[in-house]
Amino acid sequence: MTQKRATWQKTAVFDALNQEPVFVSAQELHQKLIGAEKKLGLTTVYRALTELVEAGQADALAGEDGEMRYRICSDEHHHHLICRECGTAEEFDLDGFEAEVSQLAAKFGFSKVSHSIELFGICKKCGMSA
Ligand SMILES: [Zn+2]
Ligand SMILES: [Zn+2]
Ligand SMILES: [Zn+2]
Incomplete structure:
Protein backbone atom coordinates (compact mmCIF):
# COMPACT_ATOMS: atom_id res chain seq x y z
CA MET A 1 0.00 0.00 0.00
CA THR A 2 1.49 3.29 -1.04
CA GLN A 3 -0.04 6.06 0.90
CA LYS A 4 0.89 9.67 0.23
CA ARG A 5 1.48 11.40 3.48
CA ALA A 6 1.94 15.14 3.40
CA THR A 7 2.51 14.94 7.06
CA TRP A 8 4.25 16.62 9.93
CA GLN A 9 7.36 14.70 8.91
CA LYS A 10 7.51 16.47 5.58
CA THR A 11 6.81 19.81 7.23
CA ALA A 12 9.56 19.17 9.78
CA VAL A 13 12.04 18.30 7.04
CA PHE A 14 11.09 21.42 5.08
CA ASP A 15 11.43 23.64 8.14
CA ALA A 16 14.80 22.16 9.05
CA LEU A 17 16.10 22.53 5.52
CA ASN A 18 14.78 26.07 5.37
CA GLN A 19 17.05 26.97 8.28
CA GLU A 20 20.16 25.73 6.51
CA PRO A 21 22.04 28.38 4.56
CA VAL A 22 24.24 25.73 2.96
CA PHE A 23 23.68 22.53 1.02
CA VAL A 24 23.25 19.62 3.44
CA ALA A 36 15.77 19.00 17.74
CA GLU A 37 13.84 16.10 19.28
CA LYS A 38 12.10 15.28 16.00
CA LYS A 39 11.77 11.53 15.84
CA LEU A 40 12.21 10.85 12.16
CA GLY A 41 13.84 7.90 10.45
CA HIS A 79 23.25 27.81 -11.08
CA HIS A 80 25.38 27.03 -8.06
CA LEU A 81 28.92 27.75 -7.03
CA ILE A 82 29.47 25.38 -4.12
CA CYS A 83 32.23 25.14 -1.55
CA ARG A 84 33.37 21.53 -1.37
CA GLU A 85 34.49 22.05 2.23
CA CYS A 86 31.46 23.57 3.93
CA GLY A 87 28.62 23.42 1.40
CA THR A 88 28.21 27.19 1.17
CA ALA A 89 26.59 27.99 -2.17
CA GLU A 90 26.29 31.11 -4.24
CA GLU A 91 23.50 31.34 -6.79
CA PHE A 92 24.30 32.88 -10.12
CA ASP A 93 22.89 33.11 -13.59
CA LEU A 94 24.55 33.43 -16.95
CA ASP A 95 22.43 35.77 -19.03
CA GLY A 96 24.30 35.34 -22.29
CA PHE A 97 24.54 31.61 -21.83
CA GLU A 98 20.80 31.17 -21.29
CA ALA A 99 20.08 32.95 -24.57
CA GLU A 100 22.67 30.87 -26.41
CA VAL A 101 21.21 27.65 -25.08
CA SER A 102 17.76 28.62 -26.37
CA GLN A 103 19.19 29.44 -29.77
CA LEU A 104 21.16 26.22 -29.90
CA ALA A 105 18.10 24.15 -28.97
CA ALA A 106 15.99 25.93 -31.60
CA LYS A 107 18.67 25.36 -34.23
CA PHE A 108 18.50 21.61 -33.71
CA GLY A 109 14.73 21.62 -33.29
CA PHE A 110 14.84 20.59 -29.65
CA SER A 111 12.19 21.70 -27.20
CA LYS A 112 11.89 21.43 -23.43
CA VAL A 113 15.66 21.59 -23.09
CA SER A 114 17.02 21.78 -19.58
CA HIS A 115 20.51 22.13 -18.24
CA SER A 116 22.30 22.31 -14.96
CA ILE A 117 25.68 23.80 -14.27
CA GLU A 118 27.31 23.40 -10.90
CA LEU A 119 30.73 24.76 -10.05
CA PHE A 120 32.73 23.42 -7.13
CA GLY A 121 35.52 25.21 -5.33
CA ILE A 122 36.77 26.40 -1.97
CA CYS A 123 35.03 29.44 -0.52
CA LYS A 124 36.92 32.44 0.82
CA LYS A 125 36.34 31.48 4.44
CA CYS A 126 37.53 27.87 4.02
CA GLY A 127 40.45 29.04 1.88
CA MET A 128 41.67 31.27 4.67
CA SER A 129 41.39 28.65 7.41
CA ALA A 130 43.29 26.04 5.38
ZN1 LIG B 1 19.59 26.43 -6.01
ZN1 LIG C 1 33.58 26.85 2.52
ZN1 LIG D 1 20.92 28.26 -16.72
Missing part, protein backbone atom coordinates in the same frame (compact mmCIF):
# COMPACT_ATOMS: atom_id res chain seq x y z
CA SER A 25 23.03 15.87 2.99
CA ALA A 26 20.05 13.85 4.17
CA GLN A 27 22.24 12.42 6.94
CA GLU A 28 23.28 15.85 8.18
CA LEU A 29 19.68 17.03 8.15
CA HIS A 30 18.60 13.87 9.91
CA GLN A 31 21.14 14.54 12.69
CA LYS A 32 19.77 18.06 13.16
CA LEU A 33 16.20 16.79 13.32
CA ILE A 34 17.17 14.21 15.93
CA GLY A 35 18.97 16.95 17.84
CA LEU A 42 16.53 8.54 7.87
CA THR A 43 14.36 6.88 5.22
CA THR A 44 11.56 9.31 5.97
CA VAL A 45 13.97 12.22 5.64
CA TYR A 46 15.15 10.90 2.26
CA ARG A 47 11.58 10.47 1.07
CA ALA A 48 10.53 13.93 2.19
CA LEU A 49 13.57 15.49 0.52
CA THR A 50 12.81 13.67 -2.73
CA GLU A 51 9.24 14.92 -2.64
CA LEU A 52 10.36 18.50 -1.98
CA VAL A 53 12.73 18.32 -4.95
CA GLU A 54 10.01 16.84 -7.18
CA ALA A 55 7.68 19.64 -6.12
CA GLY A 56 10.34 22.18 -7.04
CA GLN A 57 10.58 23.41 -3.45
CA ALA A 58 14.17 22.36 -2.92
CA ASP A 59 17.29 22.03 -5.05
CA ALA A 60 19.33 18.85 -5.06
CA LEU A 61 22.80 18.28 -6.39
CA ALA A 62 25.35 15.53 -6.25
CA GLY A 63 28.60 16.57 -4.67
CA GLU A 64 31.96 15.45 -5.95
CA ASP A 65 31.77 12.60 -3.46
CA GLY A 66 28.56 11.46 -5.16
CA GLU A 67 26.37 12.24 -2.16
CA MET A 68 23.18 14.22 -2.77
CA ARG A 69 22.83 17.51 -0.93
CA TYR A 70 19.81 19.71 -0.61
CA ARG A 71 18.93 23.35 -0.15
CA ILE A 72 15.95 25.62 -0.46
CA CYS A 73 16.92 28.24 -3.02
CA SER A 74 15.27 31.09 -4.83
CA ASP A 75 12.53 30.30 -7.34
CA GLU A 76 14.43 31.88 -10.19
CA HIS A 77 16.42 29.73 -12.58
CA HIS A 78 20.00 29.70 -11.32
Whole structure:
Protein backbone atom coordinates (compact mmCIF):
# COMPACT_ATOMS: atom_id res chain seq x y z
CA MET A 1 0.00 0.00 0.00
CA THR A 2 1.49 3.29 -1.04
CA GLN A 3 -0.04 6.06 0.90
CA LYS A 4 0.89 9.67 0.23
CA ARG A 5 1.48 11.40 3.48
CA ALA A 6 1.94 15.14 3.40
CA THR A 7 2.51 14.94 7.06
CA TRP A 8 4.25 16.62 9.93
CA GLN A 9 7.36 14.70 8.91
CA LYS A 10 7.51 16.47 5.58
CA THR A 11 6.81 19.81 7.23
CA ALA A 12 9.56 19.17 9.78
CA VAL A 13 12.04 18.30 7.04
CA PHE A 14 11.09 21.42 5.08
CA ASP A 15 11.43 23.64 8.14
CA ALA A 16 14.80 22.16 9.05
CA LEU A 17 16.10 22.53 5.52
CA ASN A 18 14.78 26.07 5.37
CA GLN A 19 17.05 26.97 8.28
CA GLU A 20 20.16 25.73 6.51
CA PRO A 21 22.04 28.38 4.56
CA VAL A 22 24.24 25.73 2.96
CA PHE A 23 23.68 22.53 1.02
CA VAL A 24 23.25 19.62 3.44
CA SER A 25 23.03 15.87 2.99
CA ALA A 26 20.05 13.85 4.17
CA GLN A 27 22.24 12.42 6.94
CA GLU A 28 23.28 15.85 8.18
CA LEU A 29 19.68 17.03 8.15
CA HIS A 30 18.60 13.87 9.91
CA GLN A 31 21.14 14.54 12.69
CA LYS A 32 19.77 18.06 13.16
CA LEU A 33 16.20 16.79 13.32
CA ILE A 34 17.17 14.21 15.93
CA GLY A 35 18.97 16.95 17.84
CA ALA A 36 15.77 19.00 17.74
CA GLU A 37 13.84 16.10 19.28
CA LYS A 38 12.10 15.28 16.00
CA LYS A 39 11.77 11.53 15.84
CA LEU A 40 12.21 10.85 12.16
CA GLY A 41 13.84 7.90 10.45
CA LEU A 42 16.53 8.54 7.87
CA THR A 43 14.36 6.88 5.22
CA THR A 44 11.56 9.31 5.97
CA VAL A 45 13.97 12.22 5.64
CA TYR A 46 15.15 10.90 2.26
CA ARG A 47 11.58 10.47 1.07
CA ALA A 48 10.53 13.93 2.19
CA LEU A 49 13.57 15.49 0.52
CA THR A 50 12.81 13.67 -2.73
CA GLU A 51 9.24 14.92 -2.64
CA LEU A 52 10.36 18.50 -1.98
CA VAL A 53 12.73 18.32 -4.95
CA GLU A 54 10.01 16.84 -7.18
CA ALA A 55 7.68 19.64 -6.12
CA GLY A 56 10.34 22.18 -7.04
CA GLN A 57 10.58 23.41 -3.45
CA ALA A 58 14.17 22.36 -2.92
CA ASP A 59 17.29 22.03 -5.05
CA ALA A 60 19.33 18.85 -5.06
CA LEU A 61 22.80 18.28 -6.39
CA ALA A 62 25.35 15.53 -6.25
CA GLY A 63 28.60 16.57 -4.67
CA GLU A 64 31.96 15.45 -5.95
CA ASP A 65 31.77 12.60 -3.46
CA GLY A 66 28.56 11.46 -5.16
CA GLU A 67 26.37 12.24 -2.16
CA MET A 68 23.18 14.22 -2.77
CA ARG A 69 22.83 17.51 -0.93
CA TYR A 70 19.81 19.71 -0.61
CA ARG A 71 18.93 23.35 -0.15
CA ILE A 72 15.95 25.62 -0.46
CA CYS A 73 16.92 28.24 -3.02
CA SER A 74 15.27 31.09 -4.83
CA ASP A 75 12.53 30.30 -7.34
CA GLU A 76 14.43 31.88 -10.19
CA HIS A 77 16.42 29.73 -12.58
CA HIS A 78 20.00 29.70 -11.32
CA HIS A 79 23.25 27.81 -11.08
CA HIS A 80 25.38 27.03 -8.06
CA LEU A 81 28.92 27.75 -7.03
CA ILE A 82 29.47 25.38 -4.12
CA CYS A 83 32.23 25.14 -1.55
CA ARG A 84 33.37 21.53 -1.37
CA GLU A 85 34.49 22.05 2.23
CA CYS A 86 31.46 23.57 3.93
CA GLY A 87 28.62 23.42 1.40
CA THR A 88 28.21 27.19 1.17
CA ALA A 89 26.59 27.99 -2.17
CA GLU A 90 26.29 31.11 -4.24
CA GLU A 91 23.50 31.34 -6.79
CA PHE A 92 24.30 32.88 -10.12
CA ASP A 93 22.89 33.11 -13.59
CA LEU A 94 24.55 33.43 -16.95
CA ASP A 95 22.43 35.77 -19.03
CA GLY A 96 24.30 35.34 -22.29
CA PHE A 97 24.54 31.61 -21.83
CA GLU A 98 20.80 31.17 -21.29
CA ALA A 99 20.08 32.95 -24.57
CA GLU A 100 22.67 30.87 -26.41
CA VAL A 101 21.21 27.65 -25.08
CA SER A 102 17.76 28.62 -26.37
CA GLN A 103 19.19 29.44 -29.77
CA LEU A 104 21.16 26.22 -29.90
CA ALA A 105 18.10 24.15 -28.97
CA ALA A 106 15.99 25.93 -31.60
CA LYS A 107 18.67 25.36 -34.23
CA PHE A 108 18.50 21.61 -33.71
CA GLY A 109 14.73 21.62 -33.29
CA PHE A 110 14.84 20.59 -29.65
CA SER A 111 12.19 21.70 -27.20
CA LYS A 112 11.89 21.43 -23.43
CA VAL A 113 15.66 21.59 -23.09
CA SER A 114 17.02 21.78 -19.58
CA HIS A 115 20.51 22.13 -18.24
CA SER A 116 22.30 22.31 -14.96
CA ILE A 117 25.68 23.80 -14.27
CA GLU A 118 27.31 23.40 -10.90
CA LEU A 119 30.73 24.76 -10.05
CA PHE A 120 32.73 23.42 -7.13
CA GLY A 121 35.52 25.21 -5.33
CA ILE A 122 36.77 26.40 -1.97
CA CYS A 123 35.03 29.44 -0.52
CA LYS A 124 36.92 32.44 0.82
CA LYS A 125 36.34 31.48 4.44
CA CYS A 126 37.53 27.87 4.02
CA GLY A 127 40.45 29.04 1.88
CA MET A 128 41.67 31.27 4.67
CA SER A 129 41.39 28.65 7.41
CA ALA A 130 43.29 26.04 5.38
ZN1 LIG B 1 19.59 26.43 -6.01
ZN1 LIG C 1 33.58 26.85 2.52
ZN1 LIG D 1 20.92 28.26 -16.72
